[in-house]
Amino acid sequence: MSEHRATKPLSLKSIQIQDKYWTPYIQLVRDTVIPYQWEALNDRVEDAERSQAIENFRIASGQSKGEFHGFIFQDSDVYKWVEAVGYSLISTPNPDLEKVADEAIALIASAQQEDGYINTYYTIKEPGKRLTNLAECHELYVIGHLIEGAVAYYIGTGKTSLLDVARKAADFVALHFGPEPHQLHGYDGHQEIELALVKLYEVTGEEKYLDLSFYMINERGQSPNFFHEEWPKRDRISHWTGQQESTPPDLAYWQAHKPVREQEIAVGHAVRAVYMYTAMADLAIRKADDELLAACKRLWSNIVNRQMYINGSIGSTHHGEAFTFDYDLPNETNYSETCASIGLIFFAQRMLQAEINSEYADIMERALYNTVTAGISSDGKHYFYVNPMEAWPKASEGNPGRRHVKTVRQKWYGCACCPPNVARLLSSLGEYIYTASTDTLYAHLFIGSDAQVELGGSRVTVNMKSSLPWQGQVELSIAELEGDGDFSIAFRVPSWSDSFTVHVADETIEPEIRDGYAYVQRTWKRGDVFLLDFAIQTRRIYAHPEVRANAGKVALQRGPLLYCLEEIDNSAPLSSLSLPADAEIRERSADWNPELVMLEAEGFRREDRGQEALYSSASPVKAPTRIVAVPYTLWGNRNPGEMLTWIRE
């Protein structure tokens, strides 16, 4: 099979991150998040919402007695944890952790049924109902996460124990789904297995897994619709309410309203959408399917030009955790799930493999630096599921339409998809820095690291040093070189930088820029140093005029970081503040972290003159005040309070 592929990511084994900004996050995941989440999965965290994910496996395998507890997709939390462990072990071998994971894997394996099926909910609670409610019950989604976990653990340890479980489960799925009359012509309500099967294909080389994914992607949304046909067969009963439904399910929620190749607008549940688009891009590359790639491009463009928040988050409503429609980006009722931004990063990374265009990496960076890390507290033990653009603690308590917006990170969630998703992304961050073609290394993110790669017949180790996000200097050097050194290095010109300079071996060069990448082609020698200096300044950002929620408002961005106001620095109500269009925005370092760049400017605060009346004809009086902004991703790490991203200008 010939691929249509522009570039390929480096293997995680070929990249070692050592970065002032990111290493602490990765250490946090390794030293705190992974052990903490293991405790949470075992229900040993005080006051946290109950998980029971591990106990469910014990019950399903007969090692323990009890009832299933949790969401129908509870197993996936364990699989995502194993995935994070797998990635972590690549860079940091840890025999104790590996032993814990091996035991978890043995437990998982013991819960697999003879025929390969594995799902503790159905095994414990409704053994006769397997595969009867694909629309709602996440059976293939959960197997998808099993596969991803197994692949990661195999790469990290070389052990096949979980990969064997995953293959057996995938074979079960392949047996039951497909075009044959005796098979289900269906797919899962929550996309995930599609992208997982591509990974399984990659590590096993078995095309049947790729073909199964392709079948599910192509079948989705065809008429007659699988979910509509399934509905009467399950007596129209909803898993979630136990009640009979009177109206047929909304296919758009599952992105099953039309064949995926015909979809033009991102609709429905945001995480499902981006997981699906990721698989579509994976398949478009591997099947050289330009029609499918065109659909990916349309959907990408719709998201980033019409439906994405400035922090790289998506999902304008908590109703169905979903997209709404073009330019509908309310700031205080948005969903902007952490997982959805992680999915958007997956999608971007796949698109970069299909074609080089800096927009993909820009958005990847935006989501990573702003939303993904906002999802986790600086202690690693508290998480945001929803990432609002503004927060008012009283409203989160007192207005039911804003109750989904938490203003303090939570210890755990009953539906705990986001915390392990953050863990697996951060522990596999190396996969997002570079991609490579046969003769060009593309640097998409500027994260300090060593990378080993073969380029134009040479074996090379590239060292990157980065002062991002606080400063714009990046140093790339050829640390090792075997071969003649004829290759190109292309780096992304970030959308947030107005200008940059490149010095290679003390000479200033003007690289050719194509599709947002600057190409430096030369015969490299070991020890060559390549200095990039991106102008980094605070920029005022404005939303498109169709975005009603942001009319008259400005957001502040410096480098890749979005900024916000917090009550602790500015006092409430933050809505009283306005930032004049000509106010100079100064930088200052934070008391608690001298590297951290805070922003400040002279603005105005509407005075509260203690009036009682709700409405008055007295003109508001404003007084000068200092406005202080901090990186959005760090909000809510000090005293709880209001937060505001879009400031009146």
Added chain:
Amino acid sequence: MSEHRATKPLSLKSIQIQDKYWTPYIQLVRDTVIPYQWEALNDRVEDAERSQAIENFRIASGQSKGEFHGFIFQDSDVYKWVEAVGYSLISTPNPDLEKVADEAIALIASAQQEDGYINTYYTIKEPGKRLTNLAECHELYVIGHLIEGAVAYYIGTGKTSLLDVARKAADFVALHFGPEPHQLHGYDGHQEIELALVKLYEVTGEEKYLDLSFYMINERGQSPNFFHEEWPKRDRISHWTGQQESTPPDLAYWQAHKPVREQEIAVGHAVRAVYMYTAMADLAIRKADDELLAACKRLWSNIVNRQMYINGSIGSTHHGEAFTFDYDLPNETNYSETCASIGLIFFAQRMLQAEINSEYADIMERALYNTVTAGISSDGKHYFYVNPMEAWPKASEGNPGRRHVKTVRQKWYGCACCPPNVARLLSSLGEYIYTASTDTLYAHLFIGSDAQVELGGSRVTVNMKSSLPWQGQVELSIAELEGDGDFSIAFRVPSWSDSFTVHVADETIEPEIRDGYAYVQRTWKRGDVFLLDFAIQTRRIYAHPEVRANAGKVALQRGPLLYCLEEIDNSAPLSSLSLPADAEIRERSADWNPELVMLEAEGFRREDRGQEALYSSASPVKAPTRIVAVPYTLWGNRNPGEMLTWIRE
């Protein structure tokens, strides 16, 4: 019993409205709304939501066969219709209409059970379950509307047929509710019967009805809580879902979270709240209960100073159609039910009877001129249930959190509380213009009319001519006088007027002003003419700085009318418009109605330069544009489109 009463409204029989602005509304109700709603109740309006309210009575009385259809309080739509008819017949006898109403009343009577109980839902569907779910099932609410309808019809026609049904039903309630051990120590989840029983007391003179109302008001929110005790007795099953509930009901929704005398903040379902406060004020007056009155004043103050929209509407969320918390007044997701503003008018009118203070009448006027009439289309056949402060049709379609906001008035509603509520209010509008003490006539609203009243021993007919809301001239004259003419006339000084002049018999006088009322005391003679001239100008109104939703924004008000922008005059997106703080606001008359004052000003529109990017560092460019505003109450009567009340300044 001695009352604590400042003033009393005039009987509807003593007042005849003839007003350029309001008579067309009253005629619309009489000639269009009442006949149209009768058709709707009989399911004879094409494409309207099904009512079946009349058919339910036929089925309940055995005259027809079939299933009950509609909400559990469907009967109340018929009673509210009868109430509107009763009021209408006072001013405009109409034998044909009376005949239709008499037949409806005979039908109603035939559905009453032997013991006085009446409710078609329970009679048809669950005869054994009467009075088992007071929290949710509205049985006393419906009887309350029966009583109100019966009282109105009795006043309008002198006929006691429906009053007999109502008394029998009230006696049934009195038998089952009260402090005795064999009685229910309870009350209804939807307050209404409490205020209705006061009306029944007024026309019958029977104190037992007043006492029953007082009992229910005093019992509400006591511990142990009636609704919490009722809950396990009904097996924790919700009427609305048919499911067992795991958490006990939220008492605040029903204002039953604490004894009413201890309540300080308006909470829960807004209509229920204001109906209850109305009854509390009724009882405070009649029982000379200063503690209860103090609670009313606190709750009033909380609403109007913390939780009321500028159009006099209440209910910040559609979740529970409820209040949220102080200063939480989102503009695009509010509920602001038409019925709740009607209830607020009831409450204001009762408070005016307890104490003279122009704030009550100001709010009454605000809700009447802006929300109540917004609730009905100019053709009388389409209604708003929800009155948003801004509307974006695409969002009402595409964002589930805004789906309750309709941007086009609907023909009818499955839950049709608002349309007949508007009809009964407008047809009893005369009750809100004046109140009187023994020697003073208080003019609260300026609506052209003749009123007969006894003041200081004189029988007098006062004629009012008004140019409101478009102009500020009001003429009061003594059309008839029997007696020595020693009395005062006090008129409200509206909060929207900066200054006014009074001429009595060609002499300029400076009346004494107390509590927002100007008092003119003299010995009046027949033919005396009393000219008021209120300065009427467009005012810019600003919200309290704690109202985050309105920061940096201005609303326009002229006289009692709030203004708004509509897409048809300004083109979308309305959020692109801004009105400079110093822009002159000019008046102009509408093409389609020369009396109607539109406003216009030179403002700015952010230009849409056709850019694709959602976020950009390019400063917005604004161009001068003319901004046109129309009275809020008339919005949505031309082409559907966006609407905006709070404009960026």
